[in-house]
Amino acid sequence: MKAEKPDIAPEQYELFEKPSHQFKMNRRSFFEILGSGIAVTFTLTTGLSKELISPVPEDQVAAWIHVNETGQVTVYTGKAEVGQNIRTSLAQIVAEEFPVSMDKIDMVMGDTALTPYDRGTFGSRSIPYMGPQLRKAAATAREILMDMAAAKWKIERRQLFMENGVIKNTTADQSINIGELTKGEKLLKSINDKVNIKRVDEWKVAGTSIKKVRGESFVTGKHKFVSDMKLPGMLYGKVLRAPSFGASLISVDAKAAKDMNGVTVVHEGDFIGVAAPDLATASKAIKAIKAEWKTTPQPSRTEIFDYIRKHSDKNGSDEGSAGDAANAFTNAEVKIEKTFTIDYIAHAPLEPRAGLAQWANNKLTVWTGTQRPFGVQEDLAEVFNMPKENIRVIQPDTGSGYGGKHTGEAGIEAARLAKAATMPVKIVWTREEEFTWAYFRPAGVIDIKASAGKDGKLTSWEFHNHNSGGSGIETPYEVTNKKIQFHGMDSPLRQGSYRGLAATANVFARECIMNDLARELKQDPLEFRLKNLREQRMKDVLQAAAQKFGWNKKPDANHGYGIACGNEKGSYVATCAEVSIDSSNAIPKLLRVVVAFECGAIINPEHLKNQIQGAVIQGLGGALFERIDFKDGKILNASFSKYRVPRFSDTPELDVVMLNRKDIPSVGAGETPILGIAPAVRNAIDHATGRKMYGLPLDMTT
Amino acid sequence: MVLNINNKQHSVNAGPDESLLMVLRNHLDLTGSKYGCGEGACGACTVLIDGKATRSCITPASSMEGKEITTIEGLEKNGELHPVQTAFLNADVFQCAYCAPGMIMSAVSLLQKNSNPSDQDIVSAMQGNICRCGTYPRIIKAIQEASTV
Numbered sequence: 001m002k003a004e005k006p007d008i009a010p011e012q013y014e015l016f017e018k019p020s021h022q023f024k025m026n027r028r029s030f031f032e033i034l035g036s037g038i039a040v041t042f043t044l045t046t047g048l049s050k051e052l053i054s055p056v057p058e059d060q061v062a063a064w065i066h067v068n069e070t071g072q073v074t075v076y077t078g079k080a081e082v083g084q085n086i087r088t089s090l091a092q093i094v095a096e097e098f099p100v101s102m103d104k105i106d107m108v109m110g111d112t113a114l115t116p117y118d119r120g121t122f123g124s125r126s127i128p129y130m131g132p133q134l135r136k137a138a139a140t141a142r143e144i145l146m147d148m149a150a151a152k153w154k155i156e157r158r159q160l161f162m163e164n165g166v167i168k169n170t171t172a173d174q175s176i177n178i179g180e181l182t183k184g185e186k187l188l189k190s191i192n193d194k195v196n197i198k199r200v201d202e203w204k205v206a207g208t209s210i211k212k213v214r215g216e217s218f219v220t221g222k223h224k225f226v227s228d229m230k231l232p233g234m235l236y237g238k239v240l241r242a243p244s245f246g247a248s249l250i251s252v253d254a255k256a257a258k259d260m261n262g263v264t265v266v267h268e269g270d271f272i273g274v275a276a277p278d279l280a281t282a283s284k285a286i287k288a289i290k291a292e293w294k295t296t297p298q299p300s301r302t303e304i305f306d307y308i309r310k311h312s313d314k315n316g317s318d319e320g321s322a323g324d325a326a327n328a329f330t331n332a333e334v335k336i337e338k339t340f341t342i343d344y345i346a347h348a349p350l351e352p353r354a355g356l357a358q359w360a361n362n363k364l365t366v367w368t369g370t371q372r373p374f375g376v377q378e379d380l381a382e383v384f385n386m387p388k389e390n391i392r393v394i395q396p397d398t399g400s401g402y403g404g405k406h407t408g409e410a411g412i413e414a415a416r417l418a419k420a421a422t423m424p425v426k427i428v429w430t431r432e433e434e435f436t437w438a439y440f441r442p443a444g445v446i447d448i449k450a451s452a453g454k455d456g457k458l459t460s461w462e463f464h465n466h467n468s469g470g471s472g473i474e475t476p477y478e479v480t481n482k483k484i485q486f487h488g489m490d491s492p493l494r495q496g497s498y499r500g501l502a503a504t505a506n507v508f509a510r511e512c513i514m515n516d517l518a519r520e521l522k523q524d525p526l527e528f529r530l531k532n533l534r535e536q537r538m539k540d541v542l543q544a545a546a547q548k549f550g551w552n553k554k555p556d557a558n559h560g561y562g563i564a565c566g567n568e569k570g571s572y573v574a575t576c577a578e579v580s581i582d583s584s585n586a587i588p589k590l591l592r593v594v595v596a597f598e599c600g601a602i603i604n605p606e607h608l609k610n611q612i613q614g615a616v617i618q619g620l621g622g623a624l625f626e627r628i629d630f631k632d633g634k635i636l637n638a639s640f641s642k643y644r645v646p647r648f649s650d651t652p653e654l655d656v657v658m659l660n661r662k663d664i665p666s667v668g669a670g671e672t673p674i675l676g677i678a679p680a681v682r683n684a685i686d687h688a689t690g691r692k693m694y695g696l697p698l699d700m701t702t
Numbered sequence: 703m704v705l706n707i708n709n710k711q712h713s714v715n716a717g718p719d720e721s722l723l724m725v726l727r728n729h730l731d732l733t734g735s736k737y738g739c740g741e742g743a744c745g746a747c748t749v750l751i752d753g754k755a756t757r758s759c760i761t762p763a764s765s766m767e768g769k770e771i772t773t774i775e776g777l778e779k780n781g782e783l784h785p786v787q788t789a790f791l792n793a794d795v796f797q798c799a800y801c802a803p804g805m806i807m808s809a810v811s812l813l814q815k816n817s818n819p820s821d822q823d824i825v826s827a828m829q830g831n832i833c834r835c836g837t838y839p840r841i842i843k844a845i846q847e848a849s850t851v
Contacts, residue, residue, distance in 0.1 A: 083798025218799035221734020228733035399800030617836030
């Protein structure tokens with residue numbers, strides 16, 4: 001039997017943006033699901049609407065807020081909560097414009113049957129894109145209710161205000177709970193694009209440190225992650241994995257497994273899986289399957305950088321060129337030419353991939369931990385050749401992703417097994433499977449030629465990235481002669497998005513070279529950067545970090561300082577690090593880090609600080625020790641005992657400076673803060689020892 | 703076998719190779735304890751055995767008869783959160799919170815042995831628990847807060 005679709009294509013480099021779909025739901029079914037009340041929707045055509053509050057075309061609903069007959073607010077968004085605490089910050093935005101207490105707001109997220117289409121939760125898009133939409137929708141809902149109250153009391157709208165779910169008349173002792181206004185209504189209204197929204201300096205809920213929504217369900221262990229879920233009659237699934245990458249199946253003998261009590265075996269193309277009443281039996285059944293595989297030669301880690309150079313696109317794509325970089329480099333006073341290598345690393349989310357699938361009446365429901373529930377729905381439609389409308393994907397708050405859960409493998413596998421077994425099936429990947437069959441941050445080779453004049457101004461910048469990707473490849477520094485290229489290739493290991501995407505590689509290489517040029521010029525690395533930067537926001541974070549760090553103070557003997565900066569997706573980070581060299585073994589020790597970050601107006605200061613600290617700590621792994629080791633198509637360190645991730649003792653003294661730019665719209669903060677730590681540490685080691693390293697992870701042991 | 707979990711006797715029909723974690727999660731639906739690695743290297747599965755933090759993923763269930771097992775579900779007393787749980791909430795520690803139950807159980811065990819731990823004591827005791835979101839500074843703060851209760 002031909003495989004329906006053995007593999008879901010990895011998203012290489014970056015995700016392509018698909019056109020936004022519109023959600024098809026008519027008004028009647030809308031209120032059947034939501035119950036009576038009022039609903040404010042936003043549609044793709046909203047911006048063109050001339051009317052203050054226009055009726056919504058029934059099939060063009062793209063997202064909505066619903067206020068029910070008791071004044072309870074439900075917000076529907078396709079965004080996914082994977083630990084960025086977006087459930088909290090989006091609710092804060094709604095509460096700001098629609099004054100009810102936070103516990104009156106329920107966020108329904110990442111459910112393809114209930115929420116509008118969303119491309120996915122990645123690229124720090126939730127706050128800059130979803131935030132403003134929800135803000136206007138909430139403000140529109142507030143205005144509708146105020147208008148209703150004004151009509152009811154036959155008074156001027158401007159004599160009213162709303163507070164804590166109650167509308168009050170300022171001129172009389174008159175008030176009404178919003179639930180009384182919505183009772184019996186079935187009002188579907190479109191968002192008013194021109195609605196008055198609060199100025200940032202008027203914020204009372206947004207801009208404050210509201211604690212994680214549903215926090216208690218996590219500290220009590222009550223929250224059900226997908227891996228915790230159970231359905232009546234549910235079976236446990238296991239998949240037979242190939243012995244190595246690039247292997248194809250020659251023959252299978254699954255008789256022993258099929259003969260086991262209660263075991264269902266599915267064999268379609270290269271997919272072999274089993275479902276059994278308990279996990280132990282499923283594991284036993286998988287072990288009992290005899291499979292013969294044909295392997296193909298695969299590169300190993302020791303040769304990966306040569307392999308990348310050999311196989312990457314020679315011509316490359318232009319990512320920003322001007323002037324004559326080659327000529328300027330030849331004639332420059334100070335020049336550096338270096339190659340950097342970047343290893344594959346794993347996201348290693350603590351909750352491995354998990355999926356639970358149930359078929360009923362030719363309809364499929366899949367619960368899975370993914371950053372793209374709608375993407376998984378599309379993948380399932382393709383795998384099973386069935387209309388999307390018959391597939392529901394639900395994403396309960398998930399045990400993290402960091403860009404590593406854009407796919408839905410476990411959900412698809414569970415659905416295949418559940419179909420054959422005609423019972424619900426759950427699959428939870430083992431840690432080894434997660435380390436092996438998920439996707440990695442791409443490895444890369446980066447060639448840089450850069451030059452500057454004695455005056456400390458850059459004169460040329462030539463930058464070639466092979467395989468890492470294009471994020472962060474542009475330089476924020478002013479230079480007239482530049483050539484920036486990305487050279488793609490087919491990666492031997494499955495690769496995809498990572499926190500900050502390729503910027504973790506590109507910013508590292510760039511900031512190392514900026515350091516080295518400054519040292520070569522005998523200039524202060526901070527001053528050298530400031531001299532060549534044009535963006536004030538980048539200068540601001542650099543200066544804020546340097547000031548808090550005490551950059552101008554001379555380090556102790558055998559200590560060194562390093563600095564680096566970066567910007568992505570509208571936010572800015574600067575990181576300072578101090579290392580010391582223990583004379584007995586000469587291995588540098590990271591003592592302290594200061595990070596300055598700016599992402600516009602801050603929505604939740606404590607959660608922002610948490611994201612920044614977390615990004616720095618996670619970034620230390622890629623900076624200092626994370627590296628996927630592989631040989632002959634096998635991962636050699638597919639476990640936490642062999643793949644070292646940051647632990648408590650790795651946490652340095654860590655200070656965070658947050659610049660709150662109330663005049664700039666808020667953007668996301670999940671990614672950019674990771675960018676500065678690796679180059680800052682590397683540059684600090686250079687400062688302390690004169691030793692310059694050109695690879696990630698930094699090899700501190702040799 | 704009969705297991706004493708959270709002061710309740712549970713009769714379990716488990717295979718000889720099944721880990722305590724699998725028994726808790728798959729047989730008894732006590733899913734607060736998490737699977738993270740299966741080799742005792744990440745701490746997500748931490749439970750208390752006779753008060754001592756133990757990795758349930760590498761502990762055979764069959765060896766647990768007659769022991770006192772406490773899981774995250776057993777920390778609340780009379781509907782009140784354990785002080786460590788409250789401290790973690792007050793410090794607003796978590797991002798994805800998948801590591802939360804294991805972190806809290808390790809912290810409870812530490813504070814039972816050492817009611818006034820130094821930062822270094824906390825780091826040593828918690829070193830086997832991984833938080834991939836990197837909330838370590840907040841966890842340390844929460845444990846310090848809990849130690850003052």
